Amino acid sequence: MELTHFDQSGKARMVDVTEKNETKRVAVATGRIVMQPETLALIRRGEMGKGDVLGVAQVAGVMGAKKTWELIPMCHPLLLTGVKLDYTLNDTENSITVQATVSTTGKTGVEMEALTAVSVAALTVYDMCKAVDKSMTIESIQLLHKSGGKSGIYSRGDK
Amino acid sequence: MELTHFDQSGKARMVDVTEKNETKRVAVATGRIVMQPETLALIRRGEMGKGDVLGVAQVAGVMGAKKTWELIPMCHPLLLTGVKLDYTLNDTENSITVQATVSTTGKTGVEMEALTAVSVAALTVYDMCKAVDKSMTIESIQLLHKSGGKSGIYSRGDK
Amino acid sequence: MELTHFDQSGKARMVDVTEKNETKRVAVATGRIVMQPETLALIRRGEMGKGDVLGVAQVAGVMGAKKTWELIPMCHPLLLTGVKLDYTLNDTENSITVQATVSTTGKTGVEMEALTAVSVAALTVYDMCKAVDKSMTIESIQLLHKSGGKSGIYSRGDK
Amino acid sequence: MELTHFDQSGKARMVDVTEKNETKRVAVATGRIVMQPETLALIRRGEMGKGDVLGVAQVAGVMGAKKTWELIPMCHPLLLTGVKLDYTLNDTENSITVQATVSTTGKTGVEMEALTAVSVAALTVYDMCKAVDKSMTIESIQLLHKSGGKSGIYSRGDK
Amino acid sequence: MELTHFDQSGKARMVDVTEKNETKRVAVATGRIVMQPETLALIRRGEMGKGDVLGVAQVAGVMGAKKTWELIPMCHPLLLTGVKLDYTLNDTENSITVQATVSTTGKTGVEMEALTAVSVAALTVYDMCKAVDKSMTIESIQLLHKSGGKSGIYSRGDK
Amino acid sequence: MELTHFDQSGKARMVDVTEKNETKRVAVATGRIVMQPETLALIRRGEMGKGDVLGVAQVAGVMGAKKTWELIPMCHPLLLTGVKLDYTLNDTENSITVQATVSTTGKTGVEMEALTAVSVAALTVYDMCKAVDKSMTIESIQLLHKSGGKSGIYSRGDK
Numbered sequence: 001m002e003l004t005h006f007d008q009s010g011k012a013r014m015v016d017v018t019e020k021n022e023t024k025r026v027a028v029a030t031g032r033i034v035m036q037p038e039t040l041a042l043i044r045r046g047e048m049g050k051g052d053v054l055g056v057a058q059v060a061g062v063m064g065a066k067k068t069w070e071l072i073p074m075c076h077p078l079l080l081t082g083v084k085l086d087y088t089l090n091d092t093e094n095s096i097t098v099q100a101t102v103s104t105t106g107k108t109g110v111e112m113e114a115l116t117a118v119s120v121a122a123l124t125v126y127d128m129c130k131a132v133d134k135s136m137t138i139e140s141i142q143l144l145h146k147s148g149g150k151s152g153i154y155s156r157g158d159k
Numbered sequence: 160m161e162l163t164h165f166d167q168s169g170k171a172r173m174v175d176v177t178e179k180n181e182t183k184r185v186a187v188a189t190g191r192i193v194m195q196p197e198t199l200a201l202i203r204r205g206e207m208g209k210g211d212v213l214g215v216a217q218v219a220g221v222m223g224a225k226k227t228w229e230l231i232p233m234c235h236p237l238l239l240t241g242v243k244l245d246y247t248l249n250d251t252e253n254s255i256t257v258q259a260t261v262s263t264t265g266k267t268g269v270e271m272e273a274l275t276a277v278s279v280a281a282l283t284v285y286d287m288c289k290a291v292d293k294s295m296t297i298e299s300i301q302l303l304h305k306s307g308g309k310s311g312i313y314s315r316g317d318k
Numbered sequence: 319m320e321l322t323h324f325d326q327s328g329k330a331r332m333v334d335v336t337e338k339n340e341t342k343r344v345a346v347a348t349g350r351i352v353m354q355p356e357t358l359a360l361i362r363r364g365e366m367g368k369g370d371v372l373g374v375a376q377v378a379g380v381m382g383a384k385k386t387w388e389l390i391p392m393c394h395p396l397l398l399t400g401v402k403l404d405y406t407l408n409d410t411e412n413s414i415t416v417q418a419t420v421s422t423t424g425k426t427g428v429e430m431e432a433l434t435a436v437s438v439a440a441l442t443v444y445d446m447c448k449a450v451d452k453s454m455t456i457e458s459i460q461l462l463h464k465s466g467g468k469s470g471i472y473s474r475g476d477k
Numbered sequence: 478m479e480l481t482h483f484d485q486s487g488k489a490r491m492v493d494v495t496e497k498n499e500t501k502r503v504a505v506a507t508g509r510i511v512m513q514p515e516t517l518a519l520i521r522r523g524e525m526g527k528g529d530v531l532g533v534a535q536v537a538g539v540m541g542a543k544k545t546w547e548l549i550p551m552c553h554p555l556l557l558t559g560v561k562l563d564y565t566l567n568d569t570e571n572s573i574t575v576q577a578t579v580s581t582t583g584k585t586g587v588e589m590e591a592l593t594a595v596s597v598a599a600l601t602v603y604d605m606c607k608a609v610d611k612s613m614t615i616e617s618i619q620l621l622h623k624s625g626g627k628s629g630i631y632s633r634g635d636k
Numbered sequence: 637m638e639l640t641h642f643d644q645s646g647k648a649r650m651v652d653v654t655e656k657n658e659t660k661r662v663a664v665a666t667g668r669i670v671m672q673p674e675t676l677a678l679i680r681r682g683e684m685g686k687g688d689v690l691g692v693a694q695v696a697g698v699m700g701a702k703k704t705w706e707l708i709p710m711c712h713p714l715l716l717t718g719v720k721l722d723y724t725l726n727d728t729e730n731s732i733t734v735q736a737t738v739s740t741t742g743k744t745g746v747e748m749e750a751l752t753a754v755s756v757a758a759l760t761v762y763d764m765c766k767a768v769d770k771s772m773t774i775e776s777i778q779l780l781h782k783s784g785g786k787s788g789i790y791s792r793g794d795k
Numbered sequence: 796m797e798l799t800h801f802d803q804s805g806k807a808r809m810v811d812v813t814e815k816n817e818t819k820r821v822a823v824a825t826g827r828i829v830m831q832p833e834t835l836a837l838i839r840r841g842e843m844g845k846g847d848v849l850g851v852a853q854v855a856g857v858m859g860a861k862k863t864w865e866l867i868p869m870c871h872p873l874l875l876t877g878v879k880l881d882y883t884l885n886d887t888e889n890s891i892t893v894q895a896t897v898s899t900t901g902k903t904g905v906e907m908e909a910l911t912a913v914s915v916a917a918l919t920v921y922d923m924c925k926a927v928d929k930s931m932t933i934e935s936i937q938l939l940h941k942s943g944g945k946s947g948i949y950s951r952g953d954k
Binding site for chain 2: 802806807808809810811812813815864865868869871872873874901902
C-alpha cells in the first residue's frame with residue numbers, strides 16, 4: 001500500500017497518467033450543513049422568492065468544481081462534461097444535505113471535483129447565513145459513489 | 160433577523176462595507192479528516208521524511224485561503240496578513256484535526272478564509288490518500304473563534 | 319491629451335498611482351441584452367421559480383467584478399467594498415437592462431469593475447438562453463456615473 | 478422550448494455533454510466600441526508605434542477567451558485550439574469593430590469564448606482610453622457564425 | 637523563418653492547431669538558483685525535517701505548470717497528465733538545480749509548462765529564503781529535451 | 796539566521812505581518828534572455844510594426860506581477876500601485892534584458908512581484924520565438940534594488 005502522489009524519494013508529484021485510457025467517469029459526493037432551526041427557516045423562505053441562498057450556493061458549487069485542479073495541488077486538470085448539485089432540507093436535524101454529481105471523459109476520476117463542489121457549496125451557505133448563525137458546522141463530506149477508470153466502481157460501504 | 164447578502168428585493172449582492180472601519184481581525188477554524196488506521200499510519204510515516212502529505216496540505220491550505228474571494232461568490236477580497244495551519248493526529252479515532260488561523264487588517268472578517276483554508280487542506284489530504292482509502296470523511300468544519308470588527312469577539316459555544 | 323497607460327516610449331504600463339490618496343469611489347454602469355420576445359418570456363417565467371437566469375447572472379456579475387484586474391491588463395487590483403446588480407425587463411423592445419454599482423475605498427476608480435460586472439452578467443444571460451435564441455445582442459455597455467478621486471464626478475452626458 | 482442549463486426542478490446545472498461526440502467547432506463574434514473622433518485618432522496614432530492600444534487589447538482578448546469557463550458559470554471548460562482577433566477602424570461612425578474567431582475540437586461549442594474575447598478586448602480599449610474619453614460605449618456584441626456540433630451551422634440572420 | 641504566433645498583418649494570435657493530431661508529448665526543463673553557502677546549508681537542514689523549502693517549491697512548481705496557459709498569453713490550454721520536479725544541491729557552486737518533467741497527450745507541446753514549473757519553483761525558493769539572502773540569482777532556465785508532435789525530438793545541443 | 800516562512804515546528808506559513816506599518820515600497824528586478832542572432836533580429840524587426848514580441852511580453856509581465864500571490868505559496872496579496880517593464884537589446888551577446896519596476900503601499904515588499912514580472916515576460920519571449928529557436932536560455936533573474944519597509948534599502952552588491 002503506497003501513496004501514489006509521491007515518487008520513490010518521497011517528493012510530491014502529479015501522478016503520470018499519460019498511458020491511461022480515457023473512459024467515462026462519474027463521481028457523487030455529499031456533505032451536510034447543520035444549523036439553528038431559525039437559519040434553516042430563513043433559507044427555506046428564500047427558496048420561495050427572496051434571498052435565494054441555495055441558488056447562490058448552486059452557482060458556487062458548479063464553479064468550484066471547475067477550479068478543483070487549481071485548489072488541490074496534485075489534481076490533474078480535466079474537462080468536466082457535467083456538474084449538478086441537489087439539496088435536501090432536513091427539519092429533524094436542522095440540516096441541509098448537498099449532493100454533487102460530476103462527470104467527465106478522461107484519464108483520471110472526478111472524485112475530487114465532486115467533493116470540492118460539495119465543499120464550496122457548503123461554505124457558500126455558511127457565508128450567506130453567517131450574519132445570523134456563526135455556529136453552523138459542515139459535516140460528513142464524503143464520496144458516495146464513483147464509476148469509470150481501471151479501479152472501476154466504488155460505492156460507500158464497500159470494503 | 161435577515162440575511163445581509165441580499166437586497167430588499169431578494170437579489171444577492173456583495174454587502175456594502177465601504178463605510179466600515181479597518182480593524183485588525185483574526186479567525187480560527189477547524190475540521191477533521193476521519194480515516195482508516197492504516198491511512199493514518201501512512202501519513203505519520205510520511206512526516207518522517209517520505210511522502211509528506213501534511214506538507215502538501217499545508218501549502219494547499221495557505222493558497223486556498225488566498226483564493227476565498229474567488230470561490231465564495233459574495234465574499235469581499237481582503238489582503239490577508241497571516242495564514243497558518245496546524246495538524247493534530249489522533250490515534251483513538253483515527254483522525255487528523257486541521258486548524259487554520261487567518262489574520263488581516265480590513266473592513267470585513269476572515270471567517271470564510273479560515274474555513275476555506277481548513278476545507279482545502281482537508282480535501283488535499285483526501286486527494287493524496289484516496290488511492291489507499293476512499294472511505295475517508297471530512298467532519299466538523301467550524302469556526303472556533305473570531306475577533307475584530309463591529310460584532311466583536313465570537314467564540315464557539317457562545318450564545 | 320494622452321493615453322496614460324503608456325510611458326514616453328509608448329510601452330504599456332500599469333500607471334503609477336502610489337502617491338494618490340485613497341478616497342471613497344463609486345461607479346455605475348449599464349448594458350442591455352436585446353432578444354426575441356419568447357426568450358424574454360422564458361426568463362420572466364424563471365423569475366417565478368423555475369430556471370432563474372437572472373439569479374445566475376447576478377452571481378456571475380458579482381464574481382466578474384472581482385476578477386476585473388485579472389482580465390483587463392493595465393487595471394490596478396482593488397479591494398471592492400460593494401457590488402450590486404439590478405435588472406429591468408422591457409417588453410416594448412424585448413430587452414433586459416443590467417445596471418451594476420461598484421464601490422471601493424482606493425487609489426483608483428471602479429469604472430472598469432462596473433463595466434466588467436455588466437459585461438459578464440450579460441454574457442451569462444446569453445449563455446443561459448443560447449439554446450433557444452442565438453440572435454441575442456448585447457448593446458450600450460457604458461459608464462453612467464462615477465464619483466471619487468481627483469477627477470471627481472462624471473455623469474453620462476457631461477461634456 | 479426550454480433552457481437546458483436548468484434541471485427539471487429549476488436548478489442551474491452544467492448541462493451533461495458526456496455522451497456527445499467531439500467535433501471541430503468554430504465560432505465568430507463581433508462587437509463595436511463607439512468613441513469621440515479624437516479618441517479614434519489617438520488609437521490610430523498608437524498603431525504607428527507609440528502606445529499600441531489595440532496590441533494590448535489583442536492580448537487581453539486572447540487571454541479572456543481562455544478564461545471563459547471561469548467567468549460564465551455554466552460554461553464547460555474546453556481546450557481552445559485557436560483564437561484570433563481582428564479590428565476594423567471606422568472613421569464615419571468613429572468606432573472600432575472587434576471580431577474574434579475561436580476554434581476547438583470538443584463536445585460543446587465556442588460561442589461564449591468568441592463573445593468573451595470580444596467583450597474583454599472592447600473593455601480593454603475602454604480602459605486604455607478612459608482617461609481621455611469616458612463616454613465610449615460598447616455596442617452590438619453578437620454571434621456572427623458558428624459551425625460544428627449537433628446543431629450544425631448558425632449564421633446571423635438565419636431563422 | 638517566421639514567428640508563428642503572429643498573423644500576416646503582425647497581430648498576435650493563438651496559433652490554430654485544430655487540425656493537428658494528439659500525440660504523447662514530454663518536455664524536460666532545468667534552471668539553477670545560485671546562493672550564499674549559508675543559504676544552501678539552511679535549505680539542506682530543512683530537508684531534514686524543519687522548514688522544508690524544497691517541499692514548498694515542489695508544490696508551487698506543480699501548480700505553476702498547470703497555470704502556464706493563464707500566464708503565457710499565446711499558450712494553448714492543455715490537460716497535463718504528469719508533472720514532476722527534482723532538485724540537485726551543488727556545494728561547489730552553492731546552487732540548487734531544479735529539473736521539471738511534464739507530459740501530456742495533446743495537440744501542442746509542453747515546453748512552456750516545463751519552463752514555467754522550473755521558474756515558479758525557483759522563485760519560490762527565492763521567496764522562502766529572501767529574508768536571509770536577497771542576492772540569490774536564478775540562472776540558465778532552459779529546455780533540455782522534448783519529444784512528440786510533428787517537430788519530433790529536440791535535445792539541447794542539437795542544431 | 797532563520798527562514799521566516801516556517802514556524803517553530805518547521806511548518807510553512809504565510810508570515811504574520813498584521814502589525815507592520817504600511818509604507819511605500821518599490822522593487823526593481825532584471826533578467827536576460829540569450830538567443831541566436833537571427834532570433835534577436837526577428838524580434839527587432841517586430842518592433843518596427845509586424846509581430847511585436849516585446850509588446851506581448853510587456854502585457855504578460857504586467858499581468859504576471861499581479862498574479863504573484865497566486866503563484867508563490869507564501870506571498871502576501873498586495874495592491875500593486877505601479878508596474879512597468881523595460882527592455883534592452885544587446886547585439887554583442889545576442890540578448891534582451893528585461894527590467895521590471897513594481898510599486899505598492901503595503902505591509903510587505905514587492906520583490907517577488909518584480910522577479911515574477913521579469914520571469915513571465917522572459918518566458919513569453921521564449922514562447923513567442925520557440926518555433927525558430929528552442930535553445931534560448933533565461934539568465935540572471937535577480938533583485939537589483941528595493942526600498943521601503945523595516946529592512947530599508949537593498950541594492951545589489953550590498954553586503
